[in-house]
Amino acid sequence: MPPQERLTLDEFRGQFPDLFAGGGTKARDRRKQKAKPRVTSLDQLLVPRPIGRLKLDPEQQLSSQLYNALLAEWGAGRLQCVFTCVSNEHRAPVYNEDTAFEASAAQMKKLAMGCVPGFPDWVFLWAGGGLTAELKIPGGDKVMTLVQRVGGAKLHPTKRQPGRLSDVQLVVQGWCQHLNVPHTVWTGVEEALDELRLLGALLPR
Numbered sequence: 001m002p003p004q005e006r007l008t009l010d011e012f013r014g015q016f017p018d019l020f021a022g023g024g025t026k027a028r029d030r031r032k033q034k035a036k037p038r039v040t041s042l043d044q045l046l047v048p049r050p051i052g053r054l055k056l057d058p059e060q061q062l063s064s065q066l067y068n069a070l071l072a073e074w075g076a077g078r079l080q081c082v083f084t085c086v087s088n089e090h091r092a093p094v095y096n097e098d099t100a101f102e103a104s105a106a107q108m109k110k111l112a113m114g115c116v117p118g119f120p121d122w123v124f125l126w127a128g129g130g131l132t133a134e135l136k137i138p139g140g141d142k143v144m145t146l147v148q149r150v151g152g153a154k155l156h157p158t159k160r161q162p163g164r165l166s167d168v169q170l171v172v173q174g175w176c177q178h179l180n181v182p183h184t185v186w187t188g189v190e191e192a193l194d195e196l197r198l199l200g201a202l203l204p205r
Contacts, residue, residue: 081126118168
């Protein structure tokens with residue numbers, strides 16, 4: 001019986017390329033190209049977000065403008081807080097007149113994870129303080145009445161004009177006010193920056 005020929009690893013790869021289709025150098029290079037870049041610094045995290053062909057309603061446009069303004073203040077070294085846009089408006093369930101939530105499966109998943117419908121659009125945190133903020137297009141009254149009832153206080157939202165704080169947003173506003181948690185409503189970028197400066201979360205220019 002003739003002696004069995006021994007193949008080097010490279011020769012074996014050459015004769016049976018299918019066995020190594022997922023682990024070759026070229027395959028590894030392709031995976032590296034597809035891999036998402038790692039975020040290791042704030043300079044990578046806090047960057048402008050391209051809108052492209054996205055269709056934004058007026059309040060969403062205002063939110064995007066605020067984000068870009070905050071980036072500019074951060075880049076100038078004046079921003080003294082961390083921030084995020086909660087962006088739960090289109091994922092939160094609808095609060096109907098029967099005090100029950102009507103929600104899709106995706107919305108129910110958000111609820112199960114702890115999403116609170118009506119929570120303010122923006123949250124700012126800094127050493128020793130914080131602020132929640134709702135962005136709205138100018139106009140309209142935003143009132144929340146705390147009514148004392150047997151067994152405790154009940155938050156009772158007033159009627160609102162279309163385009164203003166929704167009933168569930170008014171409930172969350174009243175919740176914040178009841179616990180002395182800072183809550184505000186902004187109708188413009190400069191108004192937002194002015195209040196952040198007043199609170200010490202943004203240094204003067």
